[in-house]
Every structure is written in structure tokens, then in C-alpha cells.
Amino acid sequence: MPGNLTMSLVKRYNTFSDDLKLVFGCKVQRISIDAGFTCPNRDGSLDTEGCIFCGGHGSGSYGILRDLGIASQLEDGKEVMRRKYRASKFIAFFQAYSNTYAPLDMLKTLYSEALSVPEIVGLVIATRPDCLPDDVLNYLEELSGQTYLWLELGMQSMHDGSLKLINRRHNHDCSVDAVQRARLRGLRVCAHVILGLPGESREEMLAMAGELNRLGVEGVKLHLLHVMKGTVLAEMYDRGEVKMMGRDDYAGLVCDFLELLDPRILIHRLTGDGGHDNLVAPLWSLKKFEVLNLIDAEMEHRGTIQGSRFSP
Numbered sequence: 515m516p517g518n519l520t521m522s523l524v525k526r527y528n529t530f531s532d533d534l535k536l537v538f539g540c541k542v543q544r545i546s547i548d549a550g551f552t553c554p555n556r557d558g559s560l561d562t563e564g565c566i567f568c569g570g571h572g573s574g575s576y577g578i579l580r581d582l583g584i585a586s587q588l589e590d591g592k593e594v595m596r597r598k599y600r601a602s603k604f605i606a607f608f609q610a611y612s613n614t615y616a617p618l619d620m621l622k623t624l625y626s627e628a629l630s631v632p633e634i635v636g637l638v639i640a641t642r643p644d645c646l647p648d649d650v651l652n653y654l655e656e657l658s659g660q661t662y663l664w665l666e667l668g669m670q671s672m673h674d675g676s677l678k679l680i681n682r683r684h685n686h687d688c689s690v691d692a693v694q695r696a697r698l699r700g701l702r703v704c705a706h707v708i709l710g711l712p713g714e715s716r717e718e719m720l721a722m723a724g725e726l727n728r729l730g731v732e733g734v735k736l737h738l739l740h741v742m743k744g745t746v747l748a749e750m751y752d753r754g755e756v757k758m759m760g761r762d763d764y765a766g767l768v769c770d771f772l773e774l775l776d777p778r779i780l781i782h783r784l785t786g787d788g789g790h791d792n793l794v795a796p797l798w799s800l801k802k803f804e805v806l807n808l809i810d811a812e813m814e815h816r817g818t819i820q821g822s823r824f825s826p
Contacts, residue, residue, distance in 0.1 A: 526813040527772050527820035530782040543601035545591030548610035549624050560683040566746035588631045607638040614641040614650050636662030643667050643692035644684045655699035668706045672725045676711045693729045704733030704782050710759040723774035735783040738764050741794040758796040765808040777821030
């Protein structure tokens with residue numbers, strides 16, 4: 515994996531989009547799809563309520579045309595991405611719910627359908643750390659030898675108290691085990707981290723950067739905690755039990771996180787939102803590019819880059 519920040523002409527961190535251009539030689543865009551998966555935290559295996567931040571269609575999956583089949587979702591997404599980003603190649607992003615939580619034969623069928631669509635050059639598969647049995651990991655290892663592949667793991671936090679609070683139903687040891695077993699098979703691992711979880715101090719949030727360095731993940735997605743309609747978190751927010759981070763505080767925290775992060779780790783995301791129709795708070799997150807510009811400006815103001823405070 516690249517670790518040279520001079521690759522990016524405009525960013526002070528190691529961007530996933532730049533790496534895709536290096537690998538494929540053109541603009542490559544992810545297309546989010548819903549393949550009909552569920553989650554052990556919703557189907558009764560562990561719980562039926564889900565994580566406190568997760569809405570009725572899975573966390574972060576708003577806007578997906580889930581009534582269409584996989585191939586149709588991808589074809590529709592290709593047209594959108596061509597118009598919006600002038601992309602010429604695409605990656606199928608299995609995003610909604612836990613996308614390894616099914617029998618292996620079913621997984622093979624779904625992933626194969628996505629890869630059969632013209633101009634789809636790889637897969638990103640998002641899942642939970644407790645949904646990775648060895649037979650699935652073995653197949654992903656085989657598949658990664660045939661196509662460009664990333665495994666996204668919802669770690670969210672390294673603090674078991676926080677994982678319990680958000681009703682994650684797995685502990686950090688489970689995440690560590692999943693990362694280690696995936697990396698033993700040579701899989702690219704992107705860890706999801708939520709900043710701003712209730713009760714976590716700034717120091718506890720930043721400690722996650724050191725843990726990602728220790729585990730050797732290849733990528734990271736940073737999410738700010740945001741409240742979506744119809745979630746347990748929304749009920750807690752209405753009762754005044756949860757406070758949202760301010761925009762400037764979040765941008766500063768992200769910059770601190772980047773400074774501590776191993777410079778070889780690819781940054782897949784630094785912020786996000788749930789869409790205008792579903793977001794309760796913080797409303798400033800809807801202006802995503804303003805937040806990203808603020809992060810860029812703060813990094814430039816500091817004169818720092820990703821990994822400037824990293825100690826191997």
C-alpha cells in the first residue's frame with residue numbers, strides 16, 4: 515500500500531480516490547447497493563433492535579434503490595456517477611447491513627452478479643467483525659486474487675463501554691480478531707470509526723488512531739456521530755441524553771486523528787451524513803464539502819500532514 519503523501523496534489527492526507535487513480539489509471543467511483551442482507555443484531559440472533567444509530571435500512575444506506583436487483587442498481591448508479599463525477603470505471607459497494615451475513619453459496623452468487631456487470635472492476639464489502647467465519651474469509655481471499663477487493667469492518671470504537679452503549683453486541687477483542695484473520699489472508703481492511711460517541715473523551719477517541727496503526731489496517735473511514743430519524747439514538751437525543759459535536763470541534767479532532775495516523779493508511783472518508791430527509795442532528799453535517807474544506811484549511815494552517823505525529 516502506498517505511504518507517500520506527495521501522491522496527492524491537493525490533500526495533506528493519503529486519499530483512497532488518489533490510490534484508485536494509481537491502480538486503474540482513471541476516475542473510479544463506488545456505487546452503493548443493497549443486496550438484501552440483514553444483521554445478527556436485528557434478526558434475533560443477538561438482538562432485534564440493532565445499533566442505536568442504525569435506521570430501518572441499515573446504517574449509511576440512504577438513497578439506495580433497493581427495490582432493484584443488484585445488476586439494475588449498478589447500472590443505474592453508473593449513469594449517475596458518469597454524469598456527476600465523469601467516472602469511467604466503478605466498484606460495487608455492498609453497503610447496507612452486514613454483507614457477509616449469509617450462507618457462502620449465496621454470497622458467491624451475489625458477488626458474482628455484481629462482478630458480471632460491465633465496467634465493474636472490484637468490490638467493497640461492508641460487514642460486522644462478528645460476521646466473518648473462516649469459510650467466508652477463505653472465499654474472500656480467493657476472490658481478492660481475481661478482482662480488486664476491500665473488506666470494510668464496522669469497528670466503531672476500541673472501548674467496550676462505548677460498544678455496549680451503542681448496542682453493538684460485540685466487543686473490541688472481536689474486532690481485533692477479525693482484522694487479524696483478514697490480514698493473515700492478505701485482505702485489504704478498512705476500519706469504520708465513529709467520532710463523538712457519548713461518554714468518550716477526546717483522548718479516548720484519538721487513542722483509536724494508535725490502535726489502527728497497531729492492527730495494521732490499510733484504510734479508515736471516519737464518521738461523525740449523527741442522529742437519524744426513527745433510531746434509538748434519536749430518542750436519546752430528544753431526551754437530552756446525547757450531545758452533538760460542533761463543526762469546528764469535529765474538524766479539529768479529525769486533524770488531530772490524521773496527525774497520529776500511520777501515513778500509509780488510506781483515508782476512505784472523513785465525514786458523512788444521512789441525507790436531508792432523515793437527518794436530525796447535527797445539521798451542519800449536511801454541508802459535507804464545507805466540512806472537508808475546513809479540515810483541509812486547518813491542516814494547512816497547522817502545516818501538518820497525515821502521520822506528522824505518528825511513531826512507528
